[in-house]
Amino acid sequence: MKRVLVTGATGNIGSEVVFYLSELNLKLDLTLGVRHLDSAKEKFYxxxxxxxxxxxxxxxxxxRSALEGVEILFLLRPPQIADVDTYFKPLLEAAKLNGIHKIVFLSVQGAEKSKMIPHYKIEKLILKLGFEYIFIRPSYFMQNLTTTLLPEIKAKRQITLPAGNAKFTWVDVKNIGETIALAIKNFDDYKNKALEITGTEHKNFYEVTELMSTIVGEQITYRSINPISFYIVKRKEGLSREFTLVMLLLHFLPRFQKTPNLSNEYQNLTGKEPTSLEEFIKREQQIFIGKKT
Structure with missing residues (x-):
């Protein structure tokens, strides 16, 4: 039986990968690599x-023990980890020593051109070590609205970022998880390829908060600030230096780049249309309701 190890299994994307792999009812030994065994077992009871x-x-x-007997490794980068040489190089070298040949890596759209982000370095390391690979390159997560950006939305009815008028290409994490599961199922059909996974919309944060306000029924605004102010604010809020820098790069660099492409990879893989932003916000609207301070 083919053994697949899923890292980051209890997070947003990892959970969706586990769900869709289970739904596919494949003959897999589906193994989750987790820090807290008891809480993971409770989550997936x-x-x-x-x-x-x-x-x-x-x-x-x-x-070593986590990688033993694994045929396909699903790898993602936890948001708080950016140092590739410290964390990913030893892991990938250990995977190679353990006889793993196949990796599905959750990267980001445009990683091949963005030398400043960790995903670029991880992709290059996977290539250098000679793995068979599938790079999943999704666009901007809709779920950033319900995770990283949510505390400010609930407390102040506001999103503060250094993104200006930059348009982002939005995608639902559920669509990403489904794509990853199908890529694992059909690894040989997609090996040594990069799959861009996007939705069907380009929207900036002014447009997104306007749509949120209409659906939720409460005014939510967007405030664009300069990157230095953003860094200072987030560090004061307690975000780590590495995570703050990743957030800054993710939201500031698009101001100087072309709007990312839309892709039909999700439609090709699933035969379905991806989630729209309107559908996502309606689905999650109860999450945005909170007491304004």
Missing amino acids: HIPTLQYRNFDFAEPNTF
Whole structure:
């Protein structure tokens, strides 16, 4: 039975990958690499066939046992980890030593041209080590609205970013998870390829907050600030230096780049249309309701 190890399994994307792989009802030994075994088992109690192994990006002593017997590794970068040489190089070298040949890596759209972001370096490292690979390159996550940006939305009915009028190409994490599951299922059909996964819309944050306001029924505004102010504000709020820099790059650089392309890879893989922003906000609108301070 083919063993697949899913890293980041309890996060937004990892959870969707686990869900869709389970829905496909494949003959897989689906194993989750997690830091907290008990909480992971509780989260996925409804999928009794899952296997669990202790795994931590920051603890190389967990790599060998987690990777043993694995045929396909699903790899993602936790948001708080940006140092590729410290965390990913040892992991990928351990994967190679353990006989793993196939990696599905969650990258980002445009990673091949963005030398400043960690995903570029990880892709290059995977290539250098000679793995068979599938790079999943999604566009901007709709779920950023319900995770990273949510505290300010709930507290102040506001989104503050250094993004100016830059238009982002939005995609639902559920669509990404489904794509990854199908890529794992059909690895040989897509090996050594990069798949761009997007929705069907380009919108800036002024347009998104206007749409949110209409659907939620409460005014939500967007404030664009300069990158230095953004950095200072986020560090004062307690965000780590690395995560703040990643947030800054993600939202500031698009001001000077062409609007990313729309892709039909999701439609080709699934035969379905991706989630629209309107559908997403309606689906999640209860999350945005909170007491303004």
